[in-house]
Amino acid sequence: MTQTTLPSPAAAPLATPHPIPVPHIAAIAFPALPMMPEENGAPAASVTRLNLNESATPPSPKALAAAQAALEAAHRYPDHHALALTTEITARTGVARDRIVLGNGSGELLVQSALVALSAGDAAVMPSPTFPTCGKGVQMAGARIINVPLRADGANDVPAMLAALTPDTRLFYLCTPNNPTGGLLNAADVAQAIAEVPDSCLLVIDEAYHEFAAQEGGDAVLPMLAARKGPWVITRTFSKAYCLAGLRIGYALVSDPGLAAGFARLRHNFNVSRPSLAAALAALQDDAHVAQSIARTVQERQRLAAALAPHCAQILPSFANFLTVRLHQPAAPIVAALQAGGIAVQYLGWPDTQGAIRISIGDAAESDRLLAALIAAVAA
Ligand SMILES: Cc1ncc(COP(=O)(O)O)c(C=O)c1O
Missing domain, CATH: 3.90.1150.10 (Aspartate Aminotransferase, domain 1)
Structure with a gap:
């Protein structure tokens, strides 16, 4: 009688080599954050x-008091639907609650903007240089970035960005004022983007510094977006003018409830902490x-x-x-x-x-x- 020997599992060749991290994640290019000393x-x-x-200005004392009070209930998860804060954002922006998304900083929402719009192989048109987080999301999606140089004054060059559109472009990112240059888009540039970015493309407008621009006579972008048929997102943050960078909270205003539902699918449960929600509401109300x-x-x-x-x-x-x-x-x-x-x-x-x-x-x-x-x- 012959005896069959089974091959040892260790010797079995892998069917398909599979490097981990997978190549499109290993290739993500993103500037490293500096190590900042703490005491x-x-x-x-x-x-x-x-x-x-x-912000060099410390938070509003009302925001600090609200965060402190919220800590008393730190053993309970926060309000995932953020009823109080989104109601206040609706009152101030006119955007209904079902078109508001909250993030752990607006950076999280910029990544989600890319993931919600892009499939592997698609393209995203972005100014260069700009804030890199939306671009990180583009790479996470396995899509490619088409970089378009800024104007000499540091603002996004909208006509040049429109000229760079390709049939597979699904995301068009504007940053106004632009980080790292501070340049602001004027109403004509914004109107051109709203009209000419195809409806098959998500128009993302990063307004992290919106409150500074608004104070200095910058054109209001949000009302102009009523003219857009295609999808759009505006991202804003409590990290800058509201002086709450350490609490990590931002919000997105989006074109329609269906797009907000797409963000909700990507969002981690309870992604914004209880003290952050409370502080943001108090900061928003402390004009x-x-x-x-x-x-x-x-x-x-x-x-x-x-x-x-x-x-x-x-x-x-x-x-x-x-x-x-x-x-x-x-x-x-x-x-x-x-x-x-x-x-x-x-x-x-x-x-x-x-x-x-x-x-x-x-x-x-x-x-x-x-x-x-x-x-x-x-x-x-
Ligand atoms: C243009 C721009 N967008 C987004 C962010 C992200 O801010 P946060 O994640 O703190 O809301 C920053 C932060 O510096 C920024 O400069």
Whole structure:
């Protein structure tokens, strides 16, 4: 009698090699966040943080009190439907609750915008450089990015972006004011995008700095979108003018309930915490505090721009809580010198090999520290 030997499982060849992470995830290009030192649960005083476009103004005391009160019920999951907050957003925007989506920061909603619109192999038209998170979502979807250079003033170049559309483009991303340059789109550009981005394409408008732009006479984008037949999303955040970056909460206003339902499928349960929901509602209702946060930022930005002007080749017009400057020399060594002196700013490899520096608006003492260090580094 013959005996059959079974092959050992370890020796069996894999049917199909399957690298993990899968190639389109391994290929995701996304700038790494810098390591920022912390001390006792707060940012360390040893570093002046002018690199993340945070607010220098602390949160509204009413928002802090609301978050504190909400902590009492921290053993219960938050209201996933965010009835109180979305009702207030409806009252302020006119957008019905079934067209509002909440995110763990607006960054989460930018990723979802890409995932809801794109299949593998599709394309997304984006300005370059811009805030990278929507582009990260594009890569997560296995789609490709068509980068279109900014205008020289740092705003998105809408006609050039429209000219870059391909038949397989399913997402068109605008950022106004644009991060990292601060440039704002005017009504004519927005109207052209609304009219000419095909209905087969999701028009995403990132308004993280909306409240600053609105205060400075920027055109209101939301009412213009009534003219669009195709799908659209506006993303906004509580991280900037509302001074709640650490609580991670943002919202999207979308064209129709069906699109909102698509976002809901992607959304993790209870993705926004109880204290964040409570603080955001109180911050939204504290009109005096947000007005003060914007006014302080704009005043300090103007003061800093005036003081920097003699030392810079160009200061880009900014409608947000940061300034982007070009020097008469390469920016990278200056950024490194500032970093060595405990001042964090953001280097940009734009618009040429000399690069540029994005400086978030801090308080007066932080601006003075930055000014002194930058003047010394430029002269060295
Ligand atoms: C243009 C833009 N969009 C979105 C975000 C994301 O903000 P958050 O996720 O804190 O809402 C930022 C943050 O800097 C930004 O600059």
